[in-house]
Amino acid sequence: MVSDAKSSKFVELLLGWHEHNRRVFPWREYRTPYNTLVAEFFLQRTPADRVAGFYCQFIQKYPDPFTLCSADPNVVTSLSTQLGLKKRILWLIEASRVICERFSGRIPDTNSDLRSLPGVGCYTASAILSLGYGKDVAIVDVNVTRVLTRFFGYSSSSRKPNQELESLAEMLLPKGKGSDFNEAMLDFAALICRKKPRHEDCPLIDCCTFYSHFVSV
Ligand code: SF4
Structure with missing residues (x-):
């Protein structure tokens, strides 16, 4: 007790x-649910310092789920050859597609809807709700x-x-x-x-x- x-x-x-x-990271300076989703996918197994530069490049090129899910997966994954993020980027593209089709491009704000997205587990869902949406x-x-x-x-x-x-x-x-x-x-x-x-x-x-x-x- x-x-x-x-x-x-x-x-x-x-x-x-x-x-x-x-600690200062680019995804902390401008928080949105989408930015948080992207950062959390990248951070799953890669240290934050290594992800930071790539994250900025990625968000600039694909600033929302619509841009990302309509991009050519080969082009998107080619950006990260040295970071070993290919699999996670493919999940992210797939998650963006579902977000656009089922949620009209808005990142879900409930645990169950977030958990229904490809590649989103308990930790990522909580991170989006807390850090992206500011929920307790x-x-x-x-x-x-x-x-x-x-x-x-x-x-x-x-x-x-x-x-x-x-x-x-x-x-x-x-x-x-x-x-x-x-x-x-x-x-x-x-x-x-x-x-x-x-x-x-x-x-x-x-x-x-x-x-x-x-x-x-
Ligand atoms: S570093 Fe961790 S284990 Fe050590 S005193 Fe602090 S909280 Fe306790």
């Missing part, structure tokens, strides 16, 4: 840290799972997102600030509470269960 005091402290410290440590929906991947598990002292077998951690993440979301909180979680997992954690730079160190039980003893 997670106490209210520990939850509030976590949110407060995390958001405070993020104010000065937010938690984004939980393996990295966020790692942070929650360590800080709140869940069993180390909880390495993958599960119902319990998803409920915890939903409970933590500050009302009206869900997208800020999710960005902060993703950045914190990437920069501080990494696989090899940087405890010495962590603003949460004084209240972290993992640190007090396993590191500082």
